[in-house]
Amino acid sequence: MRAGKACRAWAPVRAGLAQFGLLVAVSVCGAAGAAAQPALQLDDTGSEPRYIQVDDQLFDAAVFEAGVDVQGQLRVQPRTAAPADSSNVERFLAFDNITFGGWDYGVVPVEFDASVTPTQRAMFMRICQAWGRNAPITCIERTSQSGFLSVQKQSSASVPSTCFSTVGQFRRLTRVVINLGDNCWADSVVFHELGHALGFQHEHQRPDRDTYLSVNLDVVPDNARYAFALLNLRDPLGPYDFLSVMHYSAGAFSSTPGTPSMVPREGYMSYATSMGTSREPTGLDHEAMANLYRVPMRRLSFTAPLQGARTQFSRTDFLDAMERLHAFYASRMGLQRDGGLSIGGGPDFLGIATWIFDVYLAARSRGFSSEQSFQMVAADITRTDEWRGKHPGESPLARPGFTPVVSFDRQEFLQVLQQLDAFYRSPEGLQRPNGLSIAGGPDFLGIAAWLFDVYLNQRLSGASPNVAWTRVTDAIRATDEWKARH
Numbered sequence: 001m002r003a004g005k006a007c008r009a010w011a012p013v014r015a016g017l018a019q020f021g022l023l024v025a026v027s028v029c030g031a032a033g034a035a036a037q038p039a040l041q042l043d044d045t046g047s048e049p050r051y052i053q054v055d056d057q058l059f060d061a062a063v064f065e066a067g068v069d070v071q072g073q074l075r076v077q078p079r080t081a082a083p084a085d086s087s088n089v090e091r092f093l094a095f096d097n098i099t100f101g102g103w104d105y106g107v108v109p110v111e112f113d114a115s116v117t118p119t120q121r122a123m124f125m126r127i128c129q130a131w132g133r134n135a136p137i138t139c140i141e142r143t144s145q146s147g148f149l150s151v152q153k154q155s156s157a158s159v160p161s162t163c164f165s166t167v168g169q170f171r172r173l174t175r176v177v178i179n180l181g182d183n184c185w186a187d188s189v190v191f192h193e194l195g196h197a198l199g200f201q202h203e204h205q206r207p208d209r210d211t212y213l214s215v216n217l218d219v220v221p222d223n224a225r226y227a228f229a230l231l232n233l234r235d236p237l238g239p240y241d242f243l244s245v246m247h248y249s250a251g252a253f254s255s256t257p258g259t260p261s262m263v264p265r266e267g268y269m270s271y272a273t274s275m276g277t278s279r280e281p282t283g284l285d286h287e288a289m290a291n292l293y294r295v296p297m298r299r300l301s302f303t304a305p306l307q308g309a310r311t312q313f314s315r316t317d318f319l320d321a322m323e324r325l326h327a328f329y330a331s332r333m334g335l336q337r338d339g340g341l342s343i344g345g346g347p348d349f350l351g352i353a354t355w356i357f358d359v360y361l362a363a364r365s366r367g368f369s370s371e372q373s374f375q376m377v378a379a380d381i382t383r384t385d386e387w388r389g390k391h392p393g394e395s396p397l398a399r400p401g402f403t404p405v406v407s408f409d410r411q412e413f414l415q416v417l418q419q420l421d422a423f424y425r426s427p428e429g430l431q432r433p434n435g436l437s438i439a440g441g442p443d444f445l446g447i448a449a450w451l452f453d454v455y456l457n458q459r460l461s462g463a464s465p466n467v468a469w470t471r472v473t474d475a476i477r478a479t480d481e482w483k484a485r486h
């Protein structure tokens with residue numbers, strides 16, 4: 001069982017965005033208690049995410065408040081001018097220019113809390129698969145990834161609904177939460193909340209919503225008005241869809257029975273009672289999801305590095321790259337391998353050495369960003385026979401050429417990966433019967449810590465392979481785990 005910290009109770013408070021008049025619920029949840037061994041701190045990613053809740057949608061508070069770019073994933077900018085408004089709808093909040101990249105290549109590593117029953121797990125996976133009808137979405141079991149979706153069932157008497165979710169993978173290498181209390185396990189609700197987890201906002205909070213319906217705030221209690229705030233998180237939006245599984249029904253939050261809070265405008269009256277009643281995604285929902293996840297495979301838009309050349313690297317960088325590679329191996333856009341970077345229960349060392357050392361490291365050294373560098377990896381994988389064989393008729397991605405500042409012989413790193421795996425198993429090492437595998441997946445943290453942090457940086461500072469390897473074993477012998485075994 002994972003030893004993550006529990007979230008504190010969710011309680012609506014006026015905070016953070018009060019200047020916008022937005023009622024939000026803010027909560028602080030513990031970050032991932034990701035794989036306990038070796039005891040590593042993620043230097044710049046393990047900070048505890050603080051959420052801003054808008055209705056049942058959770059956003060990264062730091063991104064929301066600062067309007068800054070976090071790892072290129074989610075960009076938020078407050079509107080500088082009040083939007084033109086000819087309607088009677090009070091504006092609570094509007095954001096522009098928010099783009100969202102979604103989970104890496106549509107692959108969502110999922111971890112269920114112990115309280116989620118086998119039947120509920122099966123239902124969740126079935127609904128995830130159904131979201132993949134048109135979009136390349138795949139839910140996989142989390143092995144030891146630091147970035148994953150945690151399915152939990154918290155409940156609290158003070159919380160109006162226990163069905164809520166973060167919107168997309170807002171931050172990398174972090175546990176993000178979808179909460180499905182016992183009242184949430186209906187198809188329509190799981191589709192809706194998982195829609196959020198995959199990156200969707202509410203249809204009725206689209207910025208062009210007022211073209212299609214009017215909101216009657218007179219019947220909406222003050223503390224629920226935030227649920228009609230306008231947001232713009234999705235690109236492109238596609239046609240407005242009253243029947244979307246992400247749309248609320250006409251009476252949502254109405255305090256007056258029989259009086260709707262949302263009324264379709266002229267020309268759309270046929271949706272007056274049917275809006276928001278879908279039990280499953282519409283064709284337009286599926287199309288929008290496909291559009292969201294097709295993005296990573298569009299032509300690369302860069303030719304030059306965004307940053308300066310470098311010869312020093314952080315472990316986090318490679319941890320992130322390996323998790324991306326694992327996702328691309330598993331993705332329907334990528335190699336479609338069920339085990340991702342695992343072969344026969346063990347890590348695919350050749351894959352890691354080839355793509356992370358040969359291509360990713362080289363691109364990073366040239367000054368390409370982590371995002372750009374991984375796109376290089378993906379582009380090169382699309383040029384392999386394996387990818388072409390699995391994607392007949394599709395064009396491989398082209399990528400710019402470059403001269404690496406740092407390059408090593410792949411064979412050397414392949415050998416060190418195998419040595420490390422053996423040392424993990426051996427009597428004089430960590431005595432782990434599965435070596436560098438955790439739950440059938442690569443031990444991402446172990447590889448990042450010893451191979452990238454220690455070995456690579458030793459080699460970059462001029463140490464010989466032998467000396468660098470000795471530093472690795474010395475470092476492992478200094479861990480509590482090693483000491484406990486010896």
Ligand SMILES: [Zn+2]
Nearest residue numbers: 056057192202
């Ligand atoms: Zn929702």
